[in-house]
Amino acid sequence: MNFKYVVVGAGLAGLTMAERIATELNEKVLVIEKRNHIGGNIYDSYNEDGILIHNYGPHIFHTNDRGVYQYLSKFTKWNDFWHRVLTYVDGNLVPMPITVETINKLYNLNLDCSRVDEFLRHQSVEISEIKTSKDVALSKVGQDIYEKIFESYTKKQWGIDPADLDTSVISRIPIRLNRDTRYFSDKYQGMPTHGYTKMCEKMVANKNIKILLNTDYKEVMNDLTYDKLIYTGQTDEFYHHKHGKLSYRSINFAFETFDKEDYQEAPVVNYPNDYDYTRITEFKKLTWQENKKTTICKEFPCDEGEPYYPFPTKECKEQFEHYEEEMKRENKVIFLGRLAEYRYYNMDAVVRRALDTFSDIVAGLK
Ligand code: FAD
Ligand code: UDP
Numbered sequence: 527m528n529f530k531y532v533v534v535g536a537g538l539a540g541l542t543m544a545e546r547i548a549t550e551l552n553e554k555v556l557v558i559e560k561r562n563h564i565g566g567n568i569y570d571s572y573n574e575d576g577i578l579i580h581n582y583g584p585h586i587f588h589t590n591d592r593g594v595y596q597y598l599s600k601f602t603k604w605n606d607f608w609h610r611v612l613t614y615v616d617g618n619l620v621p622m623p624i625t626v627e628t629i630n631k632l633y634n635l636n637l638d639c640s641r642v643d644e645f646l647r648h649q650s651v652e653i654s655e656i657k658t659s660k661d662v663a664l665s666k667v668g669q670d671i672y673e674k675i676f677e678s679y680t681k682k683q684w685g686i687d688p689a690d691l692d693t694s695v696i697s698r699i700p701i702r703l704n705r706d707t708r709y710f711s712d713k714y715q716g717m718p719t720h721g722y723t724k725m726c727e728k729m730v731a732n733k734n735i736k737i738l739l740n741t742d743y744k745e746v747m748n749d750l751t752y753d754k755l756i757y758t759g760q761t762d763e764f765y766h767h768k769h770g771k772l773s774y775r776s777i778n779f780a781f782e783t784f785d786k787e788d789y790q791e792a793p794v795v796n797y798p799n800d801y802d803y804t805r806i807t808e809f810k811k812l813t814w815q816e817n818k819k820t821t822i823c824k825e826f827p828c829d830e831g832e833p834y835y836p837f838p839t840k841e842c843k844e845q846f847e848h849y850e851e852e853m854k855r856e857n858k859v860i861f862l863g864r865l866a867e868y869r870y871y872n873m874d875a876v877v878r879r880a881l882d883t884f885s886d887i888v889a890g891l892k
Contacts, residue, residue, distance in 0.1 A: 535758030537566020539863030542880035548734035589874035602725035604716030659696035660688035679798035758863035769848035776831030
């Protein structure tokens with residue numbers, strides 16, 4: 527069978543590419559997906575109690591990229607949800623990321639914004655060259671807050687010490703010298719009103735798009751011819767692990783439903799120092815769904831399982847560079863997304879990458 531465009535993976539990267547090709551170029555696209563659903567890790571579904579859950583962990587959309595927001599808004603409306611996180615430290619729930627209120631609660635103080643700045647400067651450790659996530663935290667908040675909030679959480683999440691992790695990991699968390707307790711400060715934030723799966727379904731509601739579920743691309747590739755293959759799966763798999771297996775961190779998601787309307791004080795509560803899980807999400811607090819029951823999800827990070835997080839260490843990056851050399855030599859294959867590019871992308875970054883890649887394809891056709 528001949529398709530001009532074949533996409534491997536029906537995650538956000540693959541679906542954005544398929545939608546653009548089908549709509550803008552009016553070309554037929556085949557999307558091959560090994561799971562039994564579209565959406566990749568942003569897939570959500572209703573559980574037996576009718577509560578909308580995120581099957582692969584909590585996903586909150588946030589971006590400063592107007593183009594990405596406008597693009598996705600063609601397929602969904604959004605609620606005005608602003609994410610908030612509390613973290614459980616020394617028996618108290620304090621706001622995350624660190625704000626004036628976090629410092630005051632942790633140390634039983636009543637400092638204003640400028641005094642918190644002074645407090646943190648006093649605590650912070652001077653580090654001449656910031657090379658790791660531990661350096662990032664110590665240089666911003668000092669040893670005590672590092673131990674209370676970052677050290678154990680990060681060890682649980684990644685299974686290794688923050689001193690062995692790239693700076694990008696803890697740098698994701700801002701330190702705020704104000705009273706803004708929102709988890710993200712991006713201009714556009716929210717949850718798709720009818721969920722991510724519905725949004726994805728609208729993206730691919732185009733007769734030019736054919737989707738083959740429950741199929742590993744390797745099973746069908748010999749029967750296909752194409753001009754361009756857009757590959758969003760694991761790159762090491764694509765090259766039969768010739769430069770070794772890339773490391774990923776996985777998570778076991780444990781869902782529980784309670785016969786009460788309300789479970790916890792915030793949509794997400796982090797547990798840096800207690801329990802084996804990192805955090806608990808209560809879905810109704812993200813989606814604003816009404817239901818007499820409530821469903822939560824505990825996250826237990828682990829090594830084996832679905833490859834959710836590319837491993838952000840120097841060694842893993844160096845290993846991936848061998849694959850990058852191979853990728854550069856391909857002229858019919860485009861590698862895109864969190865797995866294929868081995869990057870810790872958020873949803874908005876993945877959509878941006880796909881939109882830009884599509885523009886490159888169009889430019890190449892002229
Ligand atoms: P994926 O969603 O992984 O899609 C890849 C698809 O390819 C999958 O469906 C897979 O089954 C398929 N595939 C792989 N190999 C094959 C094969 N051999 N044959 C056929 N199909 C194959 N981002 C945010 O912006 N906000 C958040 O709050 C947020 N929370 C997150 C929480 C968790 C726990 C995780 C893991 C990620 C989170 N993200 C969040 C990131 C977000 O999930 C990603 O940015 C996005 O899903 C990446 O899309 P993708 O298409 O690149 O990858
Ligand atoms: N982190 C932490 N304590 C927290 C929250 C986060 O140490 O309470 C660290 C941890 O290493 C995590 C990283 O900051 O992997 C990024 O956190 P984020 O919430 O962005 O992670 P995500 O769930 O989006 O991957």
